């Protein structure tokens with residue numbers, strides 16, 4: 001369920017996210033826009049005077065100043081319009097870039113967001129466009145219309161107060177009441193349209209990402225129908241909104257016509273002559289050209305403020321872990337990881353995922369963690385890499401509590417093969433270089449050799465694209481590539497989360513054997529479901545329901561009653 005955006009929050013974001021740093025440029029754009037509009041009005045006023053005066057056939061000299069003025073105003077209008085577009089778009093694009101950057105920075109440490117990927121993507125793309133629209137479509141037109149409107153009304157009062165009054169009424173209604181009405185209409189419709197658009201985006205994302213599963217279970221037609229239905233609902237809402245918008249736009253044009261008629265009637269009643277009448281009438285007519293677009297600005301404004309408040313919601317999502325204000329110096333060289341009485345809870349109302357876990361991982365030692373699904377193995381790795389903070393207990397790295405270190409420093413030192421490794425749509429070489437940007441071909445080759453991927457690499461070539469999400473790789477090759485990356489990165493503490501996950505028996509056994517060979521002498525924490533080969537590690541921890549229930553070397557655990565012996569026996573039976 002998408003909540004209706006709170007526009008007060010949107011205004012706050014507009015101030016906080018967009019304006020700082022661009023005030024000078026913004027003022028320049030506003031000034032250039034106002035001068036361009038004034039020049040446009042003055043151009044029409046002068047042209048009106050020139051044409052009607054010329055019709056009276058005066059000596060040419062009487063017209064020469066007006067001729068020059070028309071040229072001057074035409075040039076001024078063009079030059080300042082160009083300046084306004086240049087500075088206005090410069091400010092707007094800077095604001096948009098700054099908004100995207102802020103959003104991105106807010107997303108990196110964010111905790112669990114309530115929104116799904118498609119909605120988040122639309123925030124990254126559509127909502128950040130709001131930053132640009134706020135300035136280009138709302139703020140600049142409003143400032144230009146205000147300056148032009150006030151000047152024209154003042155001119156009207158000077159020439160003929162009754163005409164000035166008619167202009168004030170007409171421009172005021174078109175510049176304030178009509179945009180307010182369009183804003184109210186838009187607010188009403190965007191409350192209905194935003195969830196409809198989010199629903200369509202999510203359904204389309206499901207269709208694209210879940211295409212294979214939908215096809216496999218014959219659910220494709222139903223999903224397409226649901227997406228088409230969401231599309232129809234959105235289109236119907238958009239149509240109704242467009243009708244309401246057209247109606248308010250028509251009211252604006254009507255006000256323009258009525259104002260010109262009133263001005264002409266007032267001028268005729270006052271008998272001020274046809275030249276002044278023409279000047280007043282055409283000035284009134286053209287002054288609406290700057291005011292009428294405000295209806296569109298009013299229509300866009302609630303959507304913009306809503307988008308900005310959605311951005312703030314992302315920015316306000318509490319980070320999963322807090323970086324210290326002044327991080328302690330990061331430890332270097334071989335380092336011991338000490339976990340002491342660790343309690344981790346993913347949410348206050350959930351049972352602890354880790355409950356009193358203690359372990360020591362000394363330099364060069366390898367510790368394996370085994371346990372049933374949901375026991376807390378991945379949570380332990382998340383805590384070690386500081387993706388989640390403990391409720392109580394400590395983790396120290398080289399003697400320093402990791403909460404005192406910058407999370408990036410921790411993740412540079414404790415990393416490796418995480419669950420579900422991602423393969424980029426790039427070559428094998430580039431996918432490897434991710435873990436070692438400065439590595440030469442010899443180092444890349446060595447990592448591939450240790451992960452037993454070298455022969456395959458020679459066959460397919462180092463520069464062949466691996467396809468989106470590694471589509472050209474088998475499950476085993478993908479895990480080996482991820483292992484090669486981890487070995488290339490060679491962090492002080494290597495973590496390997498279920499490296500043989502989702503592989504067939506034979507491939508998994510081969511991968512585990514190679515992995516145990518490759519990590520010999522390297523400080524390693526290995527989370528695994530498979531026990532084969534664990535006789536090579538220094539210590540095995542059995543984690544059940546967040547607690548360590550057994551610990552020791554393979555030979556001891558395989559002999560004592562418990563989860564490990566049961567699993568070891570059932571593995572032996574399946575061979």
Ligand SMILES: Nc1ncnc2c1ncn2[C@@H]1O[C@H](COP(=O)(O)OP(=O)(O)OP(=O)(O)O)[C@@H](O)[C@H]1O
Pocket residue numbers: 346347350353371372373374375376377378379380
């Ligand atoms: N982000 C999360 N929010 C809430 N609960 C979570 C979250 N991540 C894990 N949990 C819960 O914490 C417990 C431990 O999960 P964890 O993923 O650490 O188990 P695991 O041993 O790695 O399981 P598996 O072997 O299936 O990967 C589970 O009950 C799980 O539902």
